[in-house]
Every structure is written in structure tokens, then in C-alpha cells.
Amino acid sequence: MDLTLDGVGTRLGGRWVVDGIDATPPAGHLTGLLGPNGAGKTTLLRLIAGLLPPEKGAVLVEDAAVHELPRKARARRIALLEQESTSTVPLTVREVVSLGRIPYRSLWGTDPDDAAVDRALVSAQADHLAERPWSSLSGGERQRVQIARALAQEPELLLLDEPTNHLDVSAQLSLLAFVRDLGTTTVAALHDLNLAAAFCEHVLVLADGHLAAAGHPRDVLRPDLLREVYGVEADILEHPRTGRPVIAFHEPRRPQ
Numbered sequence: 001m002d003l004t005l006d007g008v009g010t011r012l013g014g015r016w017v018v019d020g021i022d023a024t025p026p027a028g029h030l031t032g033l034l035g036p037n038g039a040g041k042t043t044l045l046r047l048i049a050g051l052l053p054p055e056k057g058a059v060l061v062e063d064a065a066v067h068e069l070p071r072k073a074r075a076r077r078i079a080l081l082e083q084e085s086t087s088t089v090p091l092t093v094r095e096v097v098s099l100g101r102i103p104y105r106s107l108w109g110t111d112p113d114d115a116a117v118d119r120a121l122v123s124a125q126a127d128h129l130a131e132r133p134w135s136s137l138s139g140g141e142r143q144r145v146q147i148a149r150a151l152a153q154e155p156e157l158l159l160l161d162e163p164t165n166h167l168d169v170s171a172q173l174s175l176l177a178f179v180r181d182l183g184t185t186t187v188a189a190l191h192d193l194n195l196a197a198a199f200c201e202h203v204l205v206l207a208d209g210h211l212a213a214a215g216h217p218r219d220v221l222r223p224d225l226l227r228e229v230y231g232v233e234a235d236i237l238e239h240p241r242t243g244r245p246v247i248a249f250h251e252p253r254r255p256q
């Protein structure tokens, strides 16, 4: 799905926390949304999902403004996996994943594709958890189930807010490889710059609500950008197998 951010911005608490972002994440690929804490990543994902109306500019999907799409149409096309999930809902994992099918249900509550939930559970490697109570899962297991719920929605645009949170290293690598290979336009907020460098086709770097840089990780994740945006020193190496950038951070200098 073609996605265009056209000067999009909004204020929260009277301050422009996303301020005039122009960007075109490549269709069918994984784009990393990077930037320090508070840079505006979650707010931008909510704007892209149509959950927050922009105060200026627009988010366009296939040339239609997202916040003007009818709710059901938006829910079929766009899935957002948010950062926090409540732990107390009295549902099984299968029931949580079935929530992703709500936009497809008929008036009588029947799903035209009753295998979609099972497919999503298998894709997210969560099928072994299907009958467990949601409230009994670990943080990493919950993250997989949330991914399954988003996949069950069969979105054309997948938005993930720190999807590797709580996941062990093997699960982080397999999740990002899986998402990269889906062929779905995906924007994922990521804190781990080495994961972004390894898996993303494109990165957007936010700083204080503005777009500081955009492009292929090789062109964007440079020492001067990391210094300017994150205030860190680093050398950029080349991955011996993939040729992708590997960021070797320096220890921070101690205050004198």
C-alpha cells in the first residue's frame, strides 16, 4: 500500500510533538521509525493509523486521507500494534487474536475466513499458546500474540510500536525477518539501531517532532547523525555477511 506523510503534525499538551513530517515509506517494505525517547514516534504511528487527527498536513493511503476513511475500512486496511497491553482481560489467546477479525465479521458475528486466526497464530509462532489464558502469558509471549492479532487483521499497512520489546534475541531476529519478508508496507518504531540497520529497507529518524533524516540505513545511520540526534559517538562497521551497517557505540565520557 502506498503511504505518504504530507506535512503531518499535531500538538499534544499545547506543544507540536510531531511537526510537519514529509515522508514516503516504500510500499511493501519495512521502514524503521527511529529517534530518542519523546521524539514523537508513538504519536506519529497514531497519526498514521488514523487514531489521532492531524492538526496540519495529512496521512495519505492510496491518495485517501486516513483520518477521513470510514472506521471499518480503516480497520481492515491498517493494523497498529501499540506498546502497552493490559494483562487482566479474561480471554484466551485464541480469543485475543480473534479480535483482529472484528472488521471482517458479518452482522451475525460470523467470519468469512475462519482459518485466518489459525494462520496468524502459526505465522507469529504463537499457535502453541492458543488455549492459554492471556493473563498467564509472559511479556514476550504476549508480544507474539499481539503480532498474531495484527496479522489476523490481514492489513495492507502494518504499524508496530517497539515490536521487539520483551523478546529474546532469537525472537527479535525471527520477528523482524518475518515482518521484512511479509511484503506488507510496515512502519515499526525501533530503539535498537543495529536491528534497524540489519532489517529495514528505509529509516525515518525523528528528533523533537521533526524529521532529521530519511533513507536507506546505510546512508542515514552515520556518526554525525547519531551524534546530532542521540548525542552518542559511534563507529560504523560493515557486517561481514550482509554488508549492512553495524554500529559500534563508544562508552559515554564521564563528566570531569
Ligand SMILES: Nc1ncnc2c1ncn2[C@@H]1O[C@H](COP(=O)(O)OP(=O)(O)OP(=O)(O)O)[C@@H](O)[C@H]1O
Binding pocket: 012, 013, 017, 035, 036, 037, 038, 039, 040, 041, 042, 043, 044
Ligand atoms: N497526551 C499527551 N499530552 C501531552 N504530551 C504528550 C502526550 N502524549 C505524549 N506527549 C509528549 O509528546 C512527546 C512525544 O511522545 P511520543 O510518545 O510520541 O514519543 P516517542 O518517540 O514514542 O517516545 P518513546 O521512545 O519514549 O516511547 C513527548 O514529549 C511526550 O511527553
